Amino acid sequence: MNLTLRVWRQAGPDAPGRFETYEATDISEDSSFLEMLDLVNEELIAEGEEPIEFMHDCREGICGTCGMMINGRAHGPQAMTATCQLHMRSFEDGDELVLEPWRAAGFPIIKDLVVDRSAFDRIIEAGGYISVDTGSGPDANLIPVNKDDADLAMDAAACIGCGACVAACPNGAGQLFTAAKVSHLNLLPQGQPERDDRTTSMVEVMEEHFGSCTNMGECEAACPKGISIDFIAMMNRDYRKAMFRNRRTA
Amino acid sequence: MLDARIPEGPIETKWENHKFDMKLVNPANKRRFEIIVVGTGLAGASAAATLGELGYRVKAFTYHDSARRAHSIAAQGGINAAKNYHSDGDSIYRLFYDTVKGGDYRSREANVYRLAEVSNNIIDQCVAQGVPFAREYGGLLDNRSFGGAQVSRTFYARGQTGQQLLLGAYQSLARQVKAGSVELHTNAEMLELVVVDGKAVGIITRDLVTGEISRHSAHAVVLGTGGYANAFYLSTMAMASNVTAAWRAHRKGAFFANPCYTQIHPTAIPSSDEFQSKLTLMSESLRNDGRIWVPKDPDETRAPADIPEEDRDYYLERRYPSYGNLAPRDISSRAAKVVVDEGRGVGPLKNGVYLDFAEAIGRLGRDAIDAKYGNLFEMYERITGEDPFDVPMRIYPAPHYTMGGLWVDYHLQTTIPGLFSIGEANFSDHGANRLGASALMQGLADGYFVLPYTIGDYLAPQLGSEPVDTSAPEFDQAESDVQAQIDRFLNTNGTRSVDWFHRELGKILWEHCGMGRNRSGLEKALSEIPALREEFDKDVRVLGSGDTLNSSLEKAGRVEDFFELAELMCRDALTREESCGGHFREEHQTGEGEALRDDDNFAHVTAWEWTGDSGAPAEHREALEFETVQLSQRSYK
Numbered sequence: 001m002n003l004t005l006r007v008w009r010q011a012g013p014d015a016p017g018r019f020e021t022y023e024a025t026d027i028s029e030d031s032s033f034l035e036m037l038d039l040v041n042e043e044l045i046a047e048g049e050e051p052i053e054f055m056h057d058c059r060e061g062i063c064g065t066c067g068m069m070i071n072g073r074a075h076g077p078q079a080m081t082a083t084c085q086l087h088m089r090s091f092e093d094g095d096e097l098v099l100e101p102w103r104a105a106g107f108p109i110i111k112d113l114v115v116d117r118s119a120f121d122r123i124i125e126a127g128g129y130i131s132v133d134t135g136s137g138p139d140a141n142l143i144p145v146n147k148d149d150a151d152l153a154m155d156a157a158a159c160i161g162c163g164a165c166v167a168a169c170p171n172g173a174g175q176l177f178t179a180a181k182v183s184h185l186n187l188l189p190q191g192q193p194e195r196d197d198r199t200t201s202m203v204e205v206m207e208e209h210f211g212s213c214t215n216m217g218e219c220e221a222a223c224p225k226g227i228s229i230d231f232i233a234m235m236n237r238d239y240r241k242a243m244f245r246n247r248r249t250a
Numbered sequence: 251m252l253d254a255r256i257p258e259g260p261i262e263t264k265w266e267n268h269k270f271d272m273k274l275v276n277p278a279n280k281r282r283f284e285i286i287v288v289g290t291g292l293a294g295a296s297a298a299a300t301l302g303e304l305g306y307r308v309k310a311f312t313y314h315d316s317a318r319r320a321h322s323i324a325a326q327g328g329i330n331a332a333k334n335y336h337s338d339g340d341s342i343y344r345l346f347y348d349t350v351k352g353g354d355y356r357s358r359e360a361n362v363y364r365l366a367e368v369s370n371n372i373i374d375q376c377v378a379q380g381v382p383f384a385r386e387y388g389g390l391l392d393n394r395s396f397g398g399a400q401v402s403r404t405f406y407a408r409g410q411t412g413q414q415l416l417l418g419a420y421q422s423l424a425r426q427v428k429a430g431s432v433e434l435h436t437n438a439e440m441l442e443l444v445v446v447d448g449k450a451v452g453i454i455t456r457d458l459v460t461g462e463i464s465r466h467s468a469h470a471v472v473l474g475t476g477g478y479a480n481a482f483y484l485s486t487m488a489m490a491s492n493v494t495a496a497w498r499a500h501r502k503g504a505f506f507a508n509p510c511y512t513q514i515h516p517t518a519i520p521s522s523d524e525f526q527s528k529l530t531l532m533s534e535s536l537r538n539d540g541r542i543w544v545p546k547d548p549d550e551t552r553a554p555a556d557i558p559e560e561d562r563d564y565y566l567e568r569r570y571p572s573y574g575n576l577a578p579r580d581i582s583s584r585a586a587k588v589v590v591d592e593g594r595g596v597g598p599l600k601n602g603v604y605l606d607f608a609e610a611i612g613r614l615g616r617d618a619i620d621a622k623y624g625n626l627f628e629m630y631e632r633i634t635g636e637d638p639f640d641v642p643m644r645i646y647p648a649p650h651y652t653m654g655g656l657w658v659d660y661h662l663q664t665t666i667p668g669l670f671s672i673g674e675a676n677f678s679d680h681g682a683n684r685l686g687a688s689a690l691m692q693g694l695a696d697g698y699f700v701l702p703y704t705i706g707d708y709l710a711p712q713l714g715s716e717p718v719d720t721s722a723p724e725f726d727q728a729e730s731d732v733q734a735q736i737d738r739f740l741n742t743n744g745t746r747s748v749d750w751f752h753r754e755l756g757k758i759l760w761e762h763c764g765m766g767r768n769r770s771g772l773e774k775a776l777s778e779i780p781a782l783r784e785e786f787d788k789d790v791r792v793l794g795s796g797d798t799l800n801s802s803l804e805k806a807g808r809v810e811d812f813f814e815l816a817e818l819m820c821r822d823a824l825t826r827e828e829s830c831g832g833h834f835r836e837e838h839q840t841g842e843g844e845a846l847r848d849d850d851n852f853a854h855v856t857a858w859e860w861t862g863d864s865g866a867p868a869e870h871r872e873a874l875e876f877e878t879v880q881l882s883q884r885s886y887k
């Protein structure tokens with residue numbers, strides 16, 4: 001199949017960007033979307049033009065490195081699918097595809113389709129952990145966990161940190177990512193001692209970097225792991241409770 | 251002969267006694283030591299976090315944009331531990347024994363015993379961190395059996411165990427970053443090790459975003475930089491996985507052990523065209539219900555469902571009647587290669603074999619199969635566009651783990667004092683073949699529970715000394731070497747892309763140093779690889795500049811190292827005149843096609859020393875003494 005690509009090219013963080021048009025020719029419908037870009041890049045190199053930089057690594061949908069806007073949708077047209085798991089059979093011969101980097105103020109562009117998502121790390125550093133030094137945990141079965149809670153915690157923990165939620169959000173909000181981690185830890189008995197501090201610290205750092213949530217729900221639709229916006233409600237509830245308790249003890 | 255510094259005494263007490271014998275650094279003095287940790291996968295992140303908790307000043311480096319992305323994240327199945335929560339006869343000794351036997355008696359007993367010993371601590375640690383392991387209705391941890399073990403010792407978090415364990419380690423690391431004990435450098439690739447007076451004292455890194463080259467010094471350097479299966483180009487590894495950190499350390503004097511021990515996993519999805527970039531693994535559990543076959547006739551053109559039973563060859567069931575489709579990984583992989591080489595492969599490129607569920611669907615019903623394998627079927631359909639309920643899956647073996655790596659002693663120290671290596675980057679615990687669910691165990695054992703003890707023994711005598719100043723001439727030299735390499739790539743102005751060379755190198759390696767190896771093939775590879783390397787030097791095309799993000803430039807350095815490593819893999823395979831685990835020399839097999847070990851001549855680790863000429867490395871050996879386990883021949887008939 002043959003496609004026309006309109007790709008955002010930007011030489012560096014401060015350089016002006018522009019769309020360039022490239023033809024992707026003789027693409028097998030069995031190839032993955034990123035392999036199609038590999039081929040385009042091979043041709044660009046052959047012509048002496050710098051290849052398109054894009055984010056990718058594991059190419060099996062788990063590391064969370066990949067991601068771009070494809071025709072305005074984070075990770076492209078297929079639901080529950082990271083960019084690297086998209087295959088060309090999802091597209092039609094003759095399609096024109098517009099490829100842009102994640103669009104969000106919280107994710108500044110580094111080059112072409114590559115953005116800086118380090119704000120996510122700052123949120124985790126603010127409290128996305130359980131404080132336990134190596135070797136100090138009790139025997140694993142001394143902490144029984146209700147199976148429903150464990151399963152729900154795992155649903156939240158499945159977040160791969162790709163940033164599609166932020167990119168899809170009209171406000172560039174970081175709620176779904178933050179809520180997934182807050183909920184994962186707050187649902188477990190091990191997470192209780194630090195629950196309030198964790199929630200308030202992570203929410204505060206999130207708000208330094210990202211926009212505000214107005215319950216549009218675009219994040220859930222774009223999430224390749226199907227993380228539910230119910231977790232945002234859970235985080236908001238925990239945040240209010242934590243603020244209330246803090247006021248009482250202050 | 252290399253001295254592995256294995257402690258005296260019975261195997262059950264070696265580690266316990268040794269922990270007492272090793273020198274300690276007192277808590278207040280720990281902050282006077284700086285440690286560099288390269289890599290933030292399971293091994294690196296767990297080590298950096300633990301060292302930070304202990305009070306050392308740690309600098310951690312990853313080439314990823316975040317410490318949460320290393321390829322440990324892709325491990326699906328689980329992590330072994332000898333908890334014996336099900337009272338089914340498991341024990342530390344049994345986990346130790348299974349691992350030594352599974353490694354085809356080519357691993358170091360004392361290391362493996364210690365691994366089994368600390369396996370239980372790992373589960374305790376991970377649960378305390380909030381890793382959401384699967385649970386039973388009573389709230390206690392669930393287990394499953396895995397990889398041929400006769401006990402249920404595998405802990406898992408859905409099909410995402412590696413991800414959850416890595417996030418646990420990453421979160422511990424984030425806590426230390428916040429606390430100020432770990433300085434984390436993301437987008438930073440180590441390109442050189444700095445050695446002064448024979449000791450590892452620092453590294454040179456390149457910032458992948460700005461291109462800035464920097465120098466970092468410390469009292470010790472730890473490499474947790476993963477395996478080298480990407481030398482094959484097509485593998486189940488992440489695209490960026492590479493050998494560069496370990497290889498540059500090798501070039502500075504660290505011996506590289508058993509490079510020919512590579513594991514080829516039998517059930518990956520075959521490539522669909524020449525430009526495929528990676529292979530995706532399908533869980534081995536599928537072989538419990540799927541039957542593996544190919545047509546008898548190489549010219550078969552009918553659709554699989556139209557091929558009658560009498561025209562099918564269920565070759566695993568035919569060759570290994572008692573194990574059938576559940577024959578071990580190495581055996582199954584080699585058998586698939588045989589039928590594909592005979593021209594009987596299936597699929598458009600005739601490069602796969604069928605894994606057929608029709609019989610199981612008929613016997614158990616569609617719903618039962620869906621409940622067991624539904625998510626795997628969906629993953630397969632996503633990639634191939636074919637529904638395994640209607641058409642048999644197509645599978646083919648793929649490289650996915652490397653048992654070889656930097657040689658380390660019992661302290662996990664390489665042959666360069668002050669340079670340690672942990673996780674898949676070292677050669678230590680898996681011998682010639684790794685068992686399923688043991689890679690996660692080893693990475694975390696090294697990082698959480700072994701290295702933090704052993705590194706203290708190296709550091710303690712250096713109390714009061716400052717790290718070497720980064721203006722030392724050795725740092726100047728290392729930095730200028732790095733810069734010279736970058737300039738060389740950018741100025742070659744050749745005609746072919748880095749990927750083109752990598753793909754060609756992979757083809758040579760897969761053909762001659764893959765599932766089956768023989769003398770003439772290896773000798774051929776040893777002449778083809780240097781020839782291709784020469785072409786690479788003259789004809790590679792790297793566009794752009796060194797002062798921005800430039801993935802072709804990054805990759806050029808990694809591929810150059812793969813060339814040298816590939817040569818060493820072939821040389822090691824040629825030197826090891828026996829078959830063991832993942833290393834199958836066609837000249838050394840039983841009449842029935844089984845691997846034939848030669849314990850009299852090859853019960854040793856081969857550790858290679860860089861001599862400045864990739865064609866003539868120096869061979870060293872570490873004898874493997876089996877005091878506890880009796881050597882025997884594995885049989886699957």
